[in-house]
Amino acid sequence: MSAGVVGRRTLSMLGRRLVALVPLLGIVTLATFSLIFLIPGDPAHRIAGEGATAEQVAAVRSDLGLDQPLHQQFLTFLGNLLQGDLGTSYTFRTPVWDMISARMPITISLTVVAMVFALLIGIPAGVLAARRAGKWQDRVVTVGSTLGLATPNFVLGLLLTLVIGIKFQWLPATGYVEMAEGFWPWLSHLLLPGFALGVIAAAEIARQLRASLADVLRQDYVRTAVAKGMLPGTVVWKHGLKNALMPVITVVGIQTGYLLGGTAVVETIFGIQGLGDFAVRAVLAGDLPAIQGMVVFAVIITVTASLVVDLTYGYLNPRGESQ
Amino acid sequence: MSVLPTTRTVVESPRRRFVRRFTGPWANRFALLVLLVWLVAAVAAPWLAPYDPLVQDIDARRLAPLSDGHLLGTDALGRDTLSRLLYGARVAGLAAITSVGVGLLGGLVPALLAGLLRGWWDAVFSRIADALLSFPPLLLALAIVGVMGPNLTNAMLAIGVVFVPRFYRVVRAATLAVREETFIEASRSIGTPTAWILRRHVLPNVLSPLAVQISLAFGFAILAESSLSFLGLGVQPPDPSWGSMLSEGRAAWFYTPWPVIVPTVTVVLTVLACNVVGDGLSDSVGREKGRA
Numbered sequence: 029m030s031a032g033v034v035g036r037r038t039l040s041m042l043g044r045r046l047v048a049l050v051p052l053l054g055i056v057t058l059a060t061f062s063l064i065f066l067i068p069g070d071p072a073h074r075i076a077g078e079g080a081t082a083e084q085v086a087a088v089r090s091d092l093g094l095d096q097p098l099h100q101q102f103l104t105f106l107g108n109l110l111q112g113d114l115g116t117s118y119t120f121r122t123p124v125w126d127m128i129s130a131r132m133p134i135t136i137s138l139t140v141v142a143m144v145f146a147l148l149i150g151i152p153a154g155v156l157a158a159r160r161a162g163k164w165q166d167r168v169v170t171v172g173s174t175l176g177l178a179t180p181n182f183v184l185g186l187l188l189t190l191v192i193g194i195k196f197q198w199l200p201a202t203g204y205v206e207m208a209e210g211f212w213p214w215l216s217h218l219l220l221p222g223f224a225l226g227v228i229a230a231a232e233i234a235r236q237l238r239a240s241l242a243d244v245l246r247q248d249y250v251r252t253a254v255a256k257g258m259l260p261g262t263v264v265w266k267h268g269l270k271n272a273l274m275p276v277i278t279v280v281g282i283q284t285g286y287l288l289g290g291t292a293v294v295e296t297i298f299g300i301q302g303l304g305d306f307a308v309r310a311v312l313a314g315d316l317p318a319i320q321g322m323v324v325f326a327v328i329i330t331v332t333a334s335l336v337v338d339l340t341y342g343y344l345n346p347r348g349e350s351q
Numbered sequence: 352m353s354v355l356p357t358t359r360t361v362v363e364s365p366r367r368r369f370v371r372r373f374t375g376p377w378a379n380r381f382a383l384l385v386l387l388v389w390l391v392a393a394v395a396a397p398w399l400a401p402y403d404p405l406v407q408d409i410d411a412r413r414l415a416p417l418s419d420g421h422l423l424g425t426d427a428l429g430r431d432t433l434s435r436l437l438y439g440a441r442v443a444g445l446a447a448i449t450s451v452g453v454g455l456l457g458g459l460v461p462a463l464l465a466g467l468l469r470g471w472w473d474a475v476f477s478r479i480a481d482a483l484l485s486f487p488p489l490l491l492a493l494a495i496v497g498v499m500g501p502n503l504t505n506a507m508l509a510i511g512v513v514f515v516p517r518f519y520r521v522v523r524a525a526t527l528a529v530r531e532e533t534f535i536e537a538s539r540s541i542g543t544p545t546a547w548i549l550r551r552h553v554l555p556n557v558l559s560p561l562a563v564q565i566s567l568a569f570g571f572a573i574l575a576e577s578s579l580s581f582l583g584l585g586v587q588p589p590d591p592s593w594g595s596m597l598s599e600g601r602a603a604w605f606y607t608p609w610p611v612i613v614p615t616v617t618v619v620l621t622v623l624a625c626n627v628v629g630d631g632l633s634d635s636v637g638r639e640k641g642r643a
Contacts (some may be wrong), residue, residue, distance in 0.1 A: 055482035066498045178623035180574045182581050183615050186597060188603050190611070264493065273613045289489030291576050308582055311497030326490050336487075 030198065038342040050330065056327050060320050061105045064092075067316070075118055075316055088118075092316075109324065115317030124321035127306055134204055135302035137214070138295070139287050141222030146229035146283065151276070152232070154237025158272075159264060161242050166222055169234055176231030181290045185224035185297040193220055202299035223297040225290050229283040234278045241272035274344055281337035285330040372635040379631040385624035392437050393444035404591045405532035413607040426596075426610040427603035435591035436617060442592045443621065446507045446576035446585075447569045453511025455567060458518030463557075465519075466526025477523070478574050480516035488513045492575055503576075506585035510575045514568050521564045525557040559636040563629050570625030570632075577618050593618045610637050 057192035067074050071087035080088075088094075093101050108115065114124035193201025200217045207214040244250065245268050253263045291304030303322065310318035373379055392399065401420070408429035416424040416432075423432040465473040483491075492606035529535060529552070538548055573593075579585035580594030588595055593614040600610030 051478050052482050052485065056485060059482065063494060063498045066495060068500065095630055174626060175619070178570065178619050180578055180618060180622070180628055181576055182594075183597065183618060186611065187615065190601065190608075194382055194604075205573060273388065285485075285487035287491070289487035289493075292489060292493060293582065296582060299474060307493055308584075310491050312501065312582075314497060316498060319494050323486065323490065323494045326487050327485050330485050330487055 041342050042335075042339060045335055049335075052331070053327075057106055057109060057324070058102070060323050060327075061102050063320060063323075064094075064316060067314075071316070074314060077118075090162075099213070105221050108195060114321035114324065117310070117315055117318040117321075119313040119315045120320065121181060124318050127318070128303065129322060130324055131302045131306050133206075134300060135209060135291050135295070135304060137204075137207070138218055138221055138291060138300065138302060141215070141218040142226035142290075143229065143280070143284075144288055145223050145226035146233055147280075149226075150233025151237060152278075153234040155241060155264060155269070157234065158241035158245060158268075159260075161238075163247075169238065173231035173234045176227045177235075179227065180293075181224050181228065182293040182297060184227055185221060185294050188220045188224055195231070204298075204300045204302070217300075221294045221300060224297075225287055225294045228290070229279075232283060233276055236275045240275045241268050242302060244268045244272045268346070274341060277337055277340050277344075278283065281333045284333040285326070288326050288329060291348040323341040369635050373631050376631065378627050381628035382624040382631070385620055386628065389440055389444065389621055389624070392440035396437040396441045400431075401436045402431035402434045404434040404438045405589050406432060413603065415607065416609055416613075423613050424607065424609045426600060427606065432596075432610055432613050435596055436593070436613060438591045439593040439596060439614065439617075442503065442586055442590075443573050443576060444504070444582075445596075446510065447572040449507040450510035450572045450575075451565055451568050452512060452516045453508055454514025454573075455565075457512070457515035459522055462519045463526055463553060466523045467530055467545065467549060467553060473523075474637060476519065480485035480519045483512075483516040484520075488571070489578065492579065493584070493627045496579060501579075501584040501587070503580075503586050503590075503594065506576060506579045509579075510572050513571075513575070516563065517568070518564060521560050522557050524558045526553055529553050559632070563633040566625050566629035566632060570622045571623065572627065573618065573622050577614075 064071050070085075072078070072085050072092065072094050073091070076085045077089045092102050112125060114128070116122065117124050117127060120127055126202050136182045153169045153172070157166040160166050192198050199220050201220070203217055205213040205217050211228070241264075243266070250263060250267055253267055254260065258266075288303075291302060292307050293304070294300075295304035296308055303325075306318070307322045309315075310322060354502050374383075378392060384402075402424070408425065410429070411419065411421065412429040413427055414425040416422065418424060421431050421433070422603055423436065425431055426435070445451050461472075461476040465476045487641075492506070492509040492513055495512060496505050499505040499508070535548060541553075576585055577592065577594030577597070580592040581598045583595075583598070586592035586595050588599065596614040597611060600614070604611055
């Protein structure tokens with residue numbers, strides 16, 4: 029198969045996916061806009077806060093356009109959104125987008141470290157379990173991943189910061205240092221929170237890879253490869269893993285969204301002022317524009333991740349139609 | 352494989368086969384036991400708890416487990432850890448049942464309609480489900496709690512909304528599969544009303560994949576409720592929840608680690624049990640292996 033065919037197919041698939049995104053993003057925007065109706069009582073009153081004067085409430089009402097008809101409100105919301113205007117946070121008194129873009133590098137660093145942990149633990153564990161299916165190594169991985177899936181990241185994070193960060197002081201317990209101040213200071217601050225965040229993804233990857241790789245290793249062509257004298261390790265890496273990786277990629281895509289949600293808890297525990305911390309503060313304050321901005325931003329990231337997953341599918345498996 | 356069926360395959364009913372397969376592995380039996388303990392604790396907390404979970408005893412602060420009438424010790428304020436744990440079990444149970452109920456309420460009927468009637472029902476509901484699925488689950492719950500105000504009821508509702516598209520997808524897929532069966536076609540051809548087909552034929556066949564999802568959802572509900580309560584967005588202090596116990600216990604960690612260790616073990620064990628039961632169910636109902 030020529031590269032051109034693959035390229036064209038991938039492109040047409042990308043096109044179809046992008047078209048399908050339009051209604052999806054429309055519904056997401058409508059849902060995000062509708063969050064305002066969940067506010068009990070008068071939204072303007074609630075957003076202005078306890079003890080706000082009548083003028084302040086009125087200011088919030090006209091500021092949010094709450095005095096306009098509903099469809100007008102939605103169109104304004106949509107229009108602003110399309111221009112990248114997510115509104116102004118009531119607690120931080122700053123444009124939401126500025127807050128998000130300032131904190132984004134922190135959360136991206138954390139998420140990347142978490143994902144690296146997840147892959148570094150999950151893939152070898154999954155391969156080991158599949159190659160030793162039914163043996164004790166398999167059982168250890170199964171028990172480990174079951175345990176990993178059941179441990180909420182705030183529980184793990186709490187234990188890590190209390191024991192490794194504060195008691196033994198092997199790694200910083202809280203805070204974040206920018207990479208500009210050195211690679212190790214940056215990384216050392218992210219190791220504990222990254223691990224706490226990544227364990228669930230690691231467990232999910234290990235499980236998925238074990239199942240799909242064990243299936244692949246039972247196939248005839250794998251037996252043929254072994255029979256013609258290929259080293260078992262080469263068989264696994266060359267024939268097995270390439271075919272078994274697809275479900276893993278799906279998991280990685282799905283887990284990106286979970287990681288983003290998990291940062292809310294992990295950043296709170298480790299005192300990292302990223303997007304998760306921003307989300308929690310916004311929620312505690314009932315800061316509607318900030319909450320809406322975070323939600324829209326998170327959906328864009330998740331949707332992009334699943335798009336990348338689909339493209340990778342098309343690349344790895346050019347004959348298959350993506351569902 | 353022998354040509355003649357063995358006696359067992361002839362005699363064994365599907366239900367008995369399911370029970371035999373499900374209760375075979377020790378992990379499943381252990382998980383059921385954990386869930387049973389959780390259920391008893393949740394239902395009988397007021398009678399089982401040796402102390403009032405809110406009462407502070409200045410003379411009995413930071414006691415280690417097994418000391419002086421406090422089986423699991425006390426926290427920094429002198430509150431009995433066992434009593435708080437039992438009431439926390441009640442909160443976790445309530446959160447799990449309510450959120451799964453909300454998820455079923457919102458997901459089940461649209462899914463049955465979409466799967467059975469196809470057409471624009473399916474198109475509309477499936478687009479909405481796709482959109483809901485593109486929200487990161489915990490963040491969606493956070494957002495809903497954020498606008499509705501932080502308390503347990505809102506937290507449970509928010510977690511329930513997270514389940515709606517997930518239940519929808521599973522039930523819709525199962526309904527689509529059942530729909531193609533000959534007996535449904537036969538039933539339709541003799542003019543059986545749709546509602547009756549749904550209740551009599553489709554629902555029972557959808558139950559097994561749904562049961563798997565429900566037990567996994569229970570695990571996620573506990574996880575989410577304790578996370579939200581940990582952040583101060585669910586159960587409000589001084590009311591006990593496993594999550595709020597952890598966040599309160601961390602401050603006194605160096606004087607006594609037990610108020611942190613006890614709820615940690617409990618949360619992990621209970622979520623673990625829900626997941627193990629979910630996996631066990633999916634292995635036992637005779638469907639293909641794998642998780643949705």
